[in-house]
Amino acid sequence: MKTRLKFLIVCPAARPFRMTVRRRRPSLRMRVFRFSMLTPLAVAAAAPDFVDCRIIDESVEPVDLDSDADVVGLSFMTFNAPRAYELARAFKQRGKTVILGGYHPSLMPEEAIRHGDAVCIGDADANLPPMMEDFRRGSLRRFYRQTCDRFGGRRVNRALLREREYLTPAVVQATRGCRFGCEFCSIAAFSRRHFQTRPVAEVLEEIRALPGRCFLFMDDNLVADPEYARELFEGLVPMQRRWFAQVGVHVTRDAVFLDLMRRSGCRGVFVGFESLSQASLDGAAKSFNRAEVYAEAIRRFHDRGIAVMGAIVLGFDQDSLQTLERTAQFLREAGLDALQLTLLTPLPGTPLFARLSAEGRIFDCDWEHYDLGHLVFRPARLLAGQLTATHAGLLRDFYSWPAILRRLRCQWRYLAPREMGLSLLVGLGYRFKLRRTGLWEGTQSRAARASNAIPAGRAAPSY
Numbered sequence: 001m002k003t004r005l006k007f008l009i010v011c012p013a014a015r016p017f018r019m020t021v022r023r024r025r026p027s028l029r030m031r032v033f034r035f036s037m038l039t040p041l042a043v044a045a046a047a048p049d050f051v052d053c054r055i056i057d058e059s060v061e062p063v064d065l066d067s068d069a070d071v072v073g074l075s076f077m078t079f080n081a082p083r084a085y086e087l088a089r090a091f092k093q094r095g096k097t098v099i100l101g102g103y104h105p106s107l108m109p110e111e112a113i114r115h116g117d118a119v120c121i122g123d124a125d126a127n128l129p130p131m132m133e134d135f136r137r138g139s140l141r142r143f144y145r146q147t148c149d150r151f152g153g154r155r156v157n158r159a160l161l162r163e164r165e166y167l168t169p170a171v172v173q174a175t176r177g178c179r180f181g182c183e184f185c186s187i188a189a190f191s192r193r194h195f196q197t198r199p200v201a202e203v204l205e206e207i208r209a210l211p212g213r214c215f216l217f218m219d220d221n222l223v224a225d226p227e228y229a230r231e232l233f234e235g236l237v238p239m240q241r242r243w244f245a246q247v248g249v250h251v252t253r254d255a256v257f258l259d260l261m262r263r264s265g266c267r268g269v270f271v272g273f274e275s276l277s278q279a280s281l282d283g284a285a286k287s288f289n290r291a292e293v294y295a296e297a298i299r300r301f302h303d304r305g306i307a308v309m310g311a312i313v314l315g316f317d318q319d320s321l322q323t324l325e326r327t328a329q330f331l332r333e334a335g336l337d338a339l340q341l342t343l344l345t346p347l348p349g350t351p352l353f354a355r356l357s358a359e360g361r362i363f364d365c366d367w368e369h370y371d372l373g374h375l376v377f378r379p380a381r382l383l384a385g386q387l388t389a390t391h392a393g394l395l396r397d398f399y400s401w402p403a404i405l406r407r408l409r410c411q412w413r414y415l416a417p418r419e420m421g422l423s424l425l426v427g428l429g430y431r432f433k434l435r436r437t438g439l440w441e442g443t444q445s446r447a448a449r450a451s452n453a454i455p456a457g458r459a460a461p462s463y
């Protein structure tokens with residue numbers, strides 16, 4: 001039995017974002033969207049003491065297929081699954097043991113196991129130690145699905161990443177999971193609606209040790225437990241840091257809480273507005289979002305110098321032409337500082353995937369198209385072409401030069417120059433990403449273009 005094991009953790013990247021031997025030097029534009037990856041750091045942190053970890057993020061460096069690792073761990077979401085399976089095959093051909101983890105393998109374990117030796121279903125914290133022990137003993141099982149009843153005690157070693165390659169190296173997670181059950185959401189499916197918090201003192205200690213003044217919370221909704229969030233923010237006030245996080249829109253109901261957020265260093269939030277149509281929100285089991293308060297919510301953030309990036313989804317069954325028009329109007333008038341506009345995507349493992357599959361409406365199961373920018377199912381009330389053209393058109397309008405300049409002129413009134421710079425950087429990053437993925441031109445997958453002609457229940461490619 002080996003006393004020490006070498007564990008190579010690989011984060012595969014889809015083609016447009018991949019670093020190959022020929023394309024080695026990352027440009028500034030490539031870095032704009034790349035903030036440090038907490039996922040592989042957290043996996044490495046879960047490894048037992050007898051394991052030496054190395055991380056390769058394929059968007060930063062080419063994958064070393066001839067590595068001398070004993071075990072290769074692939075971490076991927078749905079969109080990266082085809083590339084992960086390609087790498088798994090290459091590693092297995094070289095005699096390596098391959099373990100798979102992350103959102104996609106956790107939600108599609110039976111598919112994933114066909115490409116590797118073992119699948120971690122859920123978090124690495126509880127599963128990686130037994131996986132490594134079993135591998136050492138020569139008795140690796142196919143599936144590991146233990147859940148962790150406590151979140152904490154993890155110490156990440158940031159030196160494992162090439163920090164210079166990322167725009168923001170400092171990322172932290174204070175809570176994980178989500179209690180809600182929105183129909184389209186992978187996070188609810190992955191966490192099985194469990195929500196956990198890390199001890200506040202531990203989070204603050206980690207933040208204290210971070211480089212620079214600015215950092216990002218990787219939580220799904222940092223304010224999901226207001227009492228916990230209040231304690232965390234109070235602890236952050238004296239630290240004089242600047243931070244960004246994803247939060248629910250409901251947080252704007254409480255002015256005192258918002259003031260505390262600002263004082264604790266909050267300078268930007270990512271908010272899942274999801275839809276301008278209340279019927280669509282209700283249909284997706286996200287009734288707790290009220291579309292009529294969005295504009296006021298943005299104003300309340302801005303009043304406190306907090307920038308807002310909004311996430312909006314198009315293509316819900318209740319969406320009509322009127323919804324598209326209302327969305328366009330909102331984007332022109334509401335004053336968002338950045339936008340993530342996506343097409344509804346039935347991510348595997350979600351209730352939405354199950355429903356649309358049962359209705360025979362999913363026509364494209366090429367996981368590479370599950371980047372939220374391709375249409376992969378037949379919409380209920382809109383034509384596929386209407387939906388994809390509006391999606392691309394609204395993104396082009398929002399990130400056009402005149403719109404970016406207009407935003408900068410308005411932001412002068414409520415944002416500090418640093419946050420304005422950041423908003424500009426996000427704008428540039430989005431322009432670059434949209435061009436690279438073909439969305440700027442509205443290039444879609446062949447399947448999406450032909451979607452109106454595709455009969456229900458068409459067979460999916462098998463992985």
Ligand code: B12
Pocket residue numbers: 011014017033036037038039042043073074075076077078079099100101102103104120122123124125127128173185186187218219220342347348370371372
């Ligand atoms: C940061 C982030 C990104 C970053 C970096 C991704 C990364 N790999 O770190 C960026 C901005 C690049 C990104 C992009 C996208 N993302 Co993203 N992203 C996230 C986010 C917000 C946080 C990820 C994170 O750091 N989590 C914290 C870590 C600690 O948790 P974890 O990743 O789950 O890892 C744990 C387990 O999964 C497990 N595990 C993971 N890997 C492995 C590997 C092994 C071997 C083992 C044993 C265990 C294991 O152990 C870990 C520790 O416990 C999540 C939402 C979320 N809360 O997770 C979405 C999320 C992962 N993203 C998602 C999506 C869809 C995307 C995009 C495809 C589309 C988009 N527009 O957002 C793009 C892809 C573009 C691209 N270029 O790759 C979806 C994935 C859904 C799915 N089923 O695939 C999520 C869940 C968001 C959502 N709302 O649905 N994303």
